[in-house]
Amino acid sequence: MRRAALIAAALLLPLSAAQAADQQELAVYAGKPAPGWHVTRAGADGPDVILKGEAAGHPDALTLQWKDTWFAALRVEGGTPLDLRPYVSEGTLEFDIKVDELARGGIYFALRCGPECERKLPYVVQGRALQGQGWRHLAFALSCFARARDDFSHVTMPFGLYANGIGEVEVANIKFVRGGWPNAACPDYRTQAVTPEPLLHAWSIGPWEQRHAAKLEEVRKLRAAGRNPQVVFVGDSITEGWEKSGKPVWQEYYAKYDALALGFGGDHTENVLWRLEHGEVDGIAPKVAVLMIGTNNSGDREDVPEATAAGVKRIVEELRRRLPGTKVLLLAVFPREAKPDAFLRRLNGRVNQLIAGLADGRSVFFADINANLLNPDGSLSRDIMPDLLHPNEKGYAIWARSMEPILQRLMKE
Numbered sequence: 292m293r294r295a296a297l298i299a300a301a302l303l304l305p306l307s308a309a310q311a312a313d314q315q316e317l318a319v320y321a322g323k324p325a326p327g328w329h330v331t332r333a334g335a336d337g338p339d340v341i342l343k344g345e346a347a348g349h350p351d352a353l354t355l356q357w358k359d360t361w362f363a364a365l366r367v368e369g370g371t372p373l374d375l376r377p378y379v380s381e382g383t384l385e386f387d388i389k390v391d392e393l394a395r396g397g398i399y400f401a402l403r404c405g406p407e408c409e410r411k412l413p414y415v416v417q418g419r420a421l422q423g424q425g426w427r428h429l430a431f432a433l434s435c436f437a438r439a440r441d442d443f444s445h446v447t448m449p450f451g452l453y454a455n456g457i458g459e460v461e462v463a464n465i466k467f468v469r470g471g472w473p474n475a476a477c478p479d480y481r482t483q484a485v486t487p488e489p490l491l492h493a494w495s496i497g498p499w500e501q502r503h504a505a506k507l508e509e510v511r512k513l514r515a516a517g518r519n520p521q522v523v524f525v526g527d528s529i530t531e532g533w534e535k536s537g538k539p540v541w542q543e544y545y546a547k548y549d550a551l552a553l554g555f556g557g558d559h560t561e562n563v564l565w566r567l568e569h570g571e572v573d574g575i576a577p578k579v580a581v582l583m584i585g586t587n588n589s590g591d592r593e594d595v596p597e598a599t600a601a602g603v604k605r606i607v608e609e610l611r612r613r614l615p616g617t618k619v620l621l622l623a624v625f626p627r628e629a630k631p632d633a634f635l636r637r638l639n640g641r642v643n644q645l646i647a648g649l650a651d652g653r654s655v656f657f658a659d660i661n662a663n664l665l666n667p668d669g670s671l672s673r674d675i676m677p678d679l680l681h682p683n684e685k686g687y688a689i690w691a692r693s694m695e696p697i698l699q700r701l702m703k704e
Contacts (some may be wrong), residue, residue, distance in 0.1 A: 301334045317378070319449050319465040320366050320386075322351055328370035332452065335356070335362040341369075344383045352463035357396070361494070366401075367465065375443040375467065378433050383471030384450070385430040389461040390421040396458030400431070401451035407634040410593055412436060412477055414583070415493050418460070418645055427641075428474070434466065435477035437597050445503025456493040459580030468507075474577050475658035480595075482702065484588055487565035490557050490640060499562075502555060506571055506693045513549060516575055521548040523577045523617075525563060526584050529625060530554025531680060537687030544691045551575070560602025567609045578702045580610050581694070583622040586680070589638040590627065596638060600645035607649055622694075623659035627680045631669035656701060660693035 324330055330342045330353060359362035375382075384402070397415035398443060412435055421427055437443065450465050478486075490499045522545055524530045531554030533541045541550070553571055555562065563584055572580070583696045584606060588599040603621070610619050623643040628636045643659060650657035664686065667670055671679055675686040682690060 296507055296636050297420055304322060304507075315469045317373070317375075317467040319423065319467070320353065320462075321464055321466070324367055324619055325370065328367055328665060331366045331368055332362075332475070333362075333364040333366065333375070335360050341435045342692070347591055352387075353452070354459070355452055355459045356456060356459040358457050361455050364451055364452045365449055365462070365475065367513070368448045373446040373449055375433070375446050375449070378467045378469055379437050379443050380434070381470050382433045383404060383430045383468045383473055384433055384436070385428065385468055386465040387426050387428050387448070387463045388421065389426045390418055390424070391459040391461065393422045393458040393460065395396055395493070395495075396454060396456030398458070398460055399453040401448075402436055403437070403446050403448040404436060404593075406445065408441055409448070409451075410436045410438075410441075411451070413491065415491055415496070415653040419473070428464075430468070430471055430474045431477060432473040437590070438480060438593075438596065456703055472575045477552075480592075480598060484560045484594060484598045485564070486561050486604045487568050488561050489565055490555065490559070490562045492557055495557055499555060499557070503569065503571070507550075510551065510571065510573075510575060510630060513551070518549045519577070520551040520593060521578045522550040523580045524550065524552050524554060525567075525571060525580060525582045525606070526554045527563075527587055528554065528556035528581060529560040531556050532681055533680075533687065535684050536681075537690075539684060540687040540691050551577070555588060557591075558584065559591065560599065563606050564602070567606065567613060572613050575614075579618050579698060580614060581620045582606060582610065583596055583624060585624045585642050586635075586639060586670060589624075589642065590635050590680075593638065596641035598643055601640075603646045604649055607655055611654060618704070619655045620694075620697065621646060621655060621657050621702060623647070623657070625682075626661050626665060627676075629671050631665075636671075656697070658694065658697050660690065663689050663693045682699065 318325055320330070331339050332342055333339045334357070353365050355363060355365045375546055397413070398414050398418045399411040401409060401411035412431065442690065449467070452460065452462055454460065461515060524533060530552060533552045533554065551565065555566070585599045585603055588594040607619055607621060610617065624639040626636055627639065630636070647657045664671070664675055675689065676682050
């Protein structure tokens with residue numbers, strides 16, 4: 292179908308909250324943004340730009356072209372906030388999409404889900420499959436973006452197209468439909484954190500699997516040399532950092548134990564589960580496994596704390612099953628963002644309250660060293676975590692010193 296015909300089929304309606312309850316369709320972009328709204332182009336390397344007229348791309352569609360970046364976006368925003376509650380239970384977010392280039396890129400669809408909430412839906416593998424296929428119509432159940440405690444009464448960004456890597460994508464006819472019929476699937480957020488799968492971001496496809504293979508080989512070589520890791524660290528990029536900015540501290544504290552760092556950048560709980568199920572701790576018998584995971588569940592997907600905690604619980608169970616003689620030292624998820632009342636800091640705090648209950652004092656132990664990483668007023672300093680998420684060498688030294696008494700006790704028991 293020609294793009295002009297697709298656009299002509301859409302009905303452009305004002306997007307006031309009062310009208311939302313009565314409309315069967317609510318258009319966001321149909322050749323131009325709905326009245327009062329605008330399209331913003333954002334990127335990692337420059338200021339946001341409000342697009343006007345055909346600067347948004349083809350007259351009938353929005354075009355996003357990006358190259359060698361970790362973040363690029365088109366956002367519809369700026370109008371009177373929408374009340375999307377009538378659409379959440381049985382409605383759909385629908386639009387037409389044309390993927391011109393995505394072999395080395397990834398796309399995500401996003402919308403705001405409350406004053407502090409923004410949720411994005413990955414479409415990396417599926418998007419690559421659409422490359423060169425012309426225009427396609429996608430309809431996602433709005434429940435793909437909604438969680439039980441979300442507030443859709445005041446939506447300030449009803450659509451976002453996010454991207455990374457290299458690519459070019461066009462979108463048109465963006466709308467919400469009451470009683471729509473989804474034709475595109477999304478993960479079940481209630482089970483995603485406990486369902487093992489590889490990490491499928493554009494930047495991770497390939498390197499992530501290669502790192503997994505390298506870790507399997509590292510374990511094989513240790514075993515062949517008759518060496519058994521006495522300590523294993525399991526986690527995400529914060530744990531992977533022991534091999535980078537934390538390496539001098541690692542050499543001082545853990546190299547003598549033939550310690551193994553199983554941290555993978557970007558990992559959520561389900562990605563750690565996949566790695567454990569595919570052999571990363573098989574054939575070894577460490578005295579202690581140090582586990583910290585969950586900040587990407589919060590920061591990348593804004594999972595509800597119960598879902599993240601369920602994923603952590605499954606990892607603990609998997610470690611206990613595969614390493615029955617190993618004590619698990621479960622760490623509280625580290626603080627992130629500068630201020631103690633920041634949204635993601637609070638989200639991780641609720642996760643920590645839940646996972647603390649996984650400790651049994653016999654095989655699983657919980658430790659919260661977060662206070663040692665913070666200033667007296669609860670703020671997080673860039674002197675310890677330059678990006679307010681990942682420790683530098685000073686931060687890793689604090690981690691090691693804070694954990695050392697606990698680790699030594701567990702290794703001697």
